[in-house]
Amino acid sequence: MLIVVLIVLSLAASTTILRHAEQQPHIRQTAQLVVSVVNLTRAAVLSAAPEWRSALLAELSEAEGLEVQMAESGDTLRPLPEHPAELRLMAERVRGSLGSNTRFAAERNGVEALWVSFFIGNEEFWVALPRERIEHPASQMLLVWGGAILILALLGAYFIARQVAQPLRQLAQAAKQVGQGATPQLLPEHGAQEIAAVSRAFNQMSADLAANERERALVLAGISHDLRTPLARMRLSAELSADESLREGLSADVEQMDAVIRQFLDYARLDENEPAVATDIQAIVQDVAQRFMAQAKSLTLELRPLPQLPVRPLLLKRALGNLLDNAVKYGGGEITVQLEQQGDKFVVAVADRGAGIPDAQRAAAKRPFVRLETARSDASGSGLGLAIVERAARLHGGEFHLEQRAGGGLVAKLVLPIAGIASRK
Numbered sequence: 001m002l003i004v005v006l007i008v009l010s011l012a013a014s015t016t017i018l019r020h021a022e023q024q025p026h027i028r029q030t031a032q033l034v035v036s037v038v039n040l041t042r043a044a045v046l047s048a049a050p051e052w053r054s055a056l057l058a059e060l061s062e063a064e065g066l067e068v069q070m071a072e073s074g075d076t077l078r079p080l081p082e083h084p085a086e087l088r089l090m091a092e093r094v095r096g097s098l099g100s101n102t103r104f105a106a107e108r109n110g111v112e113a114l115w116v117s118f119f120i121g122n123e124e125f126w127v128a129l130p131r132e133r134i135e136h137p138a139s140q141m142l143l144v145w146g147g148a149i150l151i152l153a154l155l156g157a158y159f160i161a162r163q164v165a166q167p168l169r170q171l172a173q174a175a176k177q178v179g180q181g182a183t184p185q186l187l188p189e190h191g192a193q194e195i196a197a198v199s200r201a202f203n204q205m206s207a208d209l210a211a212n213e214r215e216r217a218l219v220l221a222g223i224s225h226d227l228r229t230p231l232a233r234m235r236l237s238a239e240l241s242a243d244e245s246l247r248e249g250l251s252a253d254v255e256q257m258d259a260v261i262r263q264f265l266d267y268a269r270l271d272e273n274e275p276a277v278a279t280d281i282q283a284i285v286q287d288v289a290q291r292f293m294a295q296a297k298s299l300t301l302e303l304r305p306l307p308q309l310p311v312r313p314l315l316l317k318r319a320l321g322n323l324l325d326n327a328v329k330y331g332g333g334e335i336t337v338q339l340e341q342q343g344d345k346f347v348v349a350v351a352d353r354g355a356g357i358p359d360a361q362r363a364a365a366k367r368p369f370v371r372l373e374t375a376r377s378d379a380s381g382s383g384l385g386l387a388i389v390e391r392a393a394r395l396h397g398g399e400f401h402l403e404q405r406a407g408g409g410l411v412a413k414l415v416l417p418i419a420g421i422a423s424r425k
Contacts, residue, residue: 295328
């Protein structure tokens with residue numbers, strides 16, 4: 001729009017300057033032409049013998065297109081129009097040369113022309129000049145060519161802006177994919193030099209982020225896997241211990257460490273390459289909830305029927321398991337799991353009656369390795385539970401929300417799209 005406005009203003013200014021530059025010369029030329037025609041016509045009429053005057057007037061009409069007639073008292077005249085202003089300025093110049101008693105008309109007795117009066121003695125005559133002799137067709141042609149130039153300039157501006165905007169639009173989409181945790185396709189590195197440089201830098205950044213993520217996942221998976229062997233030995237030693245209190249303490253510590261390692265492994269792999277398949281969402285929710293029935297004081301399922309939808313089953317189970325695990329640990333034991341469709345999305349919500357999470361800390365709670373001590377005073381963990389749920393939501397093309405529950409507690413919502421999940425890899 002800025003380019004369009006600049007082009008329009010530039011052409012308008014150029015047209016105005018050109019019209020002003022040619023207006024005065026054109027007015028002078030036209031006025032001189034009218035004065036010359038009137039003077040020559042008066043001289044011709046005066047010099048002609050009375051018997052040849054009619055033949056002279058007929059010759060002027062036939063050869064030059066000039067009508068010369070005597071003025072009559074019953075003449076019907078239409079004055080010159082107000083616009084264009086050049087006609088008025090020209091008439092003033094002609095009066096200055098021919099006399100203030102010179103009259104003008106745009107139409108006389110139904111005949112359109114530029115009618116100019118002159119006197120021979122006491123007799124008044126009218127001479128009619130054809131309109132094409134005084135009109136300036138260059139102005140009309142100027143408008144035509146100016147319009148054509150404007151159209152061509154706007155078309156060129158459109159294609160130039162499109163060539164710049166299209167790579168930027170692709171860059172914005174790729175940046176959005178990076179923000180959602182996905183690896184976008186490489187951007188084309190051609191076009192304008194600056195756009196190509198930005199695309200090249202973005203591709204390098206995307207590749208570096210993907211490499212760092214793979215390296216971090218490999219490190220987490222390797223460390224977690226290597227810890228499994230000493231943990232197995234500790235579990236075996238605990239089972240062989242004769243001291244019952246020591247055996248129970250060691251077993252609890254091993255289970256807690258094993259749970260942390262399991263979360264590390266879940267976060268490291270997160271099943272990003274798992275294909276999306278048509279799945280019974282109700283069955284997944286019931287299956288995951290069944291594992292926590294014994295741990296929760298009260299676990300209520302409010303599941304509305306849904307058709308089979310394309311999701312990544314293992315990824316969804318892992319996310320829901322983390323939500324229920326958090327609700328059991330910190331939710332006061334009263335848990336409600338809801339499943340429903342809202343427009344083109346479906347929502348899996350896990351609500352509890354725990355202390356909840358303050359508004360200012362909810363965004364931080366979804367980041368990796370963040371532990372909110374105020375919400376988990378006597379518990380320990382890896383700080384990856386909600387981060388796993390957040391990444392699972394993004395890999396499904398959805399969102400993860402933490403909200404305050406009416407009456408106290410926390411509601412964790414997975415909002416996933418019904419359409420388009422299968423296309424996300």
